[in-house]
Amino acid sequence: MSAHTNSLLFAMSAPPYWHCGRTVCKRSMDQLLALAPAMVMALINWGLPALRVVALSVVVCVLVEVVCCAIMHRRQTVHDFSAVVTGVLFAFLLPAAAPWWLVVIGAACAMLFGKMLFGGLGDNPVSTPLIGWAILFVSFPLFMDPNVMQLASDYEDPLAVLKYLGVARAQEISLVDLLLGRQIAALGAGQIGGLLVGGVYLLFRGVIRWQIVLGMLAGVLIPFAFVHSLAETATITPTFHLFTGSVVLCAFFIATESNIAPTHSLAMILYGLTCGILVFLIRSYGSYTDGAPFAILVASLLTPYFDLVRPKPFGVR
Amino acid sequence: MKELFTMLTDPRFHLVSNVRERFGQGPEPTYVRLNREGFSIDAGIKKKTLVHPYMHLATHPFAGKGDLFAPMYGEITDITERSVFVRHMEPTEEMKAACEAEPMTDILACEERGEALVPVLKAMGLNTKSLGQECETLIVNCQNPDPGVTWAEPMLLTHTRTLAAGLTMLRRLSRAQRIILAVPEELKIKVHDFEVVPVPSRYPASVNALVVKAVTGRERPDGIGIVGLHNVWSLGHVAMTRKPLIETVITIGSLSFTGNYIVRDGSTVGELLKFARVTLSAGDTIVxxxxxxxESVDKQDRSITKGATGLFLVEKGSVAPMIGHSPCVSCGSCVAICPARLRPDMLSRYAEFGLHKRCLEQYISSCLECGLCGYVCIARRPVLQYIRLAKAKLGISVLKTEGLYAQEEATTTGEARS
Incomplete structure (x- = not known):
């Protein structure tokens, strides 16, 4: 049409033309980076068996995603590294001594029933690693109990101590030991110090929402603190509950999985509080010593209801 | 909290750029493409007609839409349904004389006020739809509209005479009892005889609805009109030059360069970028x-129209590319960032699958179209485009301030801007 038209081809797209630079892949990298301190601590505390479980879990998760995408004739999504994150998170919920078949079954179930059947990343209503964990926990309770699996360890399971040996004995366990992961718990969930460092990193990177973390931590701490201050018999401190089991892992890494959580601020706080209070209820009145993964499974099923709690849109009267 | 924990860390979102330089004069175009959609061409104007600056070419039937003038010496090479094309040529003595003979109109000396002023301004190529809104209070949005655009501060602080002339004309034109200048809070300025209200200056604070909220404290109040500083400047420019409007101010920017220029209506983006010494390479996006x-344009011979705010080059590789059919991963970033407290994730999904009715239940008409949802989308979904699609399908006016729909907006959706 004109002399100015030359052969250069330009990219056309929809606005906005600037972008924050975050992508799904970079988010996964951030999450892996945030999980790294806990991974290192797991290696120190549990040695190579921990690495074995994590590696196997990651490989299975990635393979399942590749195969599912191929079978369903969908665009291959494995390069976004979300399967790797799921693999690591799932492994963090297993005992370091878990047998290989347990890891394979769990990781495959997690990816299949917790993600791919729903249509891939972001479409699952409940947390992917928790699906695998729940299937294994119900099917193979003994193999999933770190206290049973880690017989060779010098550490002890603080929650089992509290439940079966009493408060006085549990009070002897130092918080520093708990923070440094010197406790029997799932291989990653017990590395409290590393998880806290990674979780705070994710918070400030904007990957996870502070409302959920704050809500869940408050939901655990407040009821336990209430009981602790009011009970006439001796009770354990609320921080003990925070640093045991998988509360920290769940609060920072699993409850915050954005597709299972509501999205508006107040709803997120309520959801977090619900997770925390359920942990309190399960630990206080249930037979299961940890409770955090179940609490999140239940709370995430309520997410559609939390989503009804939303601010008025702009200008709506 | 948004700044601390989420995603608006980009310093470019601070709308105060500290640019104070006078606007540069843009290039003499060798070729222009004038938008004539809806205009009726004057008798005698056809292919091969020789034109000179300020020569009247076409009229729009709508009273609030300014007439079309030739921006330079040249020859009309083509007239299509959408455009008039003019190629530059060296003026002959006759053409120079004809240009000299074009009348000067001092609109500042006009006696007319209010509605009566509209035809005068229309004949000077000015759009008056948004200027003379029915409202009690008129707010002048003195912010740079988008991040990256930097002409607002020079307009306020450097080209003060043009601004004063524009404001004088605005007061004469508008029926508003109060005219308030909404100025970024960092700029402590006083404008003679006008009320100045400081407003926050981080994008999306420049979006009209949010400026109104910052000034009045209410969301979508009645009786409030808002007009962009750019329009006031055009008014002032016509008052100062006493000639019809054939120029506009734009920011030309790339990753490493930014500058403000007064450019001719219809200048092609290729010439402007070349003039600003911005090198183009294959795969870049011209915005x-x-x-x-x-909006992105496909060819270098697309042109800048009077209402345009800027021209930007987004280098290939500087942002992650948008890849078609990228599904939502429910990361929640768009919900966290949305200034209208909407759920862009659900809106875009409904639009994606054609469930436009459901968008209404999600309050799609509250959307301010700031584009932040797409800016933070980690799946690189065209969220804003999905929302605009759904709005268009639902018959809700799209608020687009630029480009393709600009004309439509000027004629039909003046009230939607407020």
């Missing part, structure tokens, strides 16, 4: 309008 709300 007409602001980087958040503008």
């Amino acid at each position: 007409r309008g602001g980087p958040l709300r503008g």
Whole structure:
């Protein structure tokens, strides 16, 4: 049409033309980076068996995603590294001594029933690693109990101590030991110090929402603190509950999985509080010593209801 | 909290750029493409007609839409349904004389006020739809509209005479009892005889609805009109030059360069970028309008129209590419960032699958079209485009301030801007 038209081809797209630079892949990298301190601590505390479980879990998760995408004739999504994150998170919920078949079954179930059947990343209503964990926990309770699996360890399971040996004995366990992961718990969930460092990193990177973390931590701490201050018999401190089991892992890494959580601020706080209070209820009145993964499974099923709690849109009267 | 924990860390979102330089004069175009959609061409104007600057070419039937004038010496090479094309040529003595003979109109000396002023301004190529809104209070949005655009501060602080002339004309034109200048809070300025209200200056604070909220404290109040500083400047420019409007101010920017220029109506983007010494390479995106709300153009001979705010080059590789059919991963970033407290994730999904009715239940008409949802989308979904699609399908006016729909907006959706 004109002399100015030359052969250069330009990219056309929809606005906005600037972008924050975050992508799904970079988010996964951030999450892996945030999980790294806990991974290192797991290696120190549990040695190579921990690495074995994590590696196997990651490989299975990635393979399942590749195969599912191929079978369903969908665009291959494995390069976004979300399967790797799921693999690591799932492994963090297993005992370091878990047998290989347990890891394979769990990781495959997690990816299949917790993600791919729903249509891939972001479409699952409940947390992917928790699906695998729940299937294994119900099917193979003994193999999933770190206290049973880690017989060779010098550490002890603080929650089992509290439940079966009493408060006085549990009070002897130092918080520093708990923070440094010197406790029997799932291989990653017990590395409290590393998880806290990674979780705070994710918070400030904007990957996870502070409302959920704050809500869940408050939901655990407040009821336990209430009981602790009011009970006439001796009770354990609320921080003990925070640093045991998988509360920290769940609060920072699993409850915050954005597709299972509501999205508006107040709803997120309520959801977090619900997770925390359920942990309190399960630990206080249930037979299961940890409770955090179940609490999140239940709370995430309520997410559609939390989503009804939303601010008025702009200008709506 | 948004700044601390989420995603608006980009310093470019601070709308105060500290640019104070006078606007540069843009290039003499060798070729222009004038938008004539809806205009009726004057008798005698056809292919091969020789034109000179300020020569009247076409009239729009709508009273609030300014007439079309030739921006330079040249020859009309083509007239299509959408455009008039003019190629530059060296003026002959006759053409120079004809240009000299074009009348000067001092609109500042006009006696007319209010409605009566509209035809006068229309004959000077000015759009008056948004200027003379029915309202009690008129707010002048003195912010740079988009991140990256930097002409607002020079307009306020450097070209003060043009601004004063524009404001004088605005007061004469508008029926508003109060005219308030909404100025970024960092700029402590006083404008003679006008009320100045400081407003926050981080994008999306420049979006009209949010400026109104910052000034009045209410969301979508009645009786409030808002007009962009750019329009006031055009008014002032016509008052100062006493000639019809054939120029506009734009920011030309790339990753490493930014500058403000007064450019001719219809200048092609290729010439403007070349003039600003911005090198183009294959795969870049040329953006007409602001980087958040503008539109990409496919060819270098697309042109800048009077309402345009900027021209930007987004280099290939500087942002992650948008890849078609990228599904939502429910990361929640768009919900966290949305200034209208909407759920862009659900809106875009409904639009994606054609469930436009459901968008109404999600309050789609509250959307301010700031574009932040797409800016933070980690799946690189065209969220804003999905919302605009659904709005268009539902018959809700699209708020687009630039480009393709600009004309439509000027004629039909003046009230939607407020």
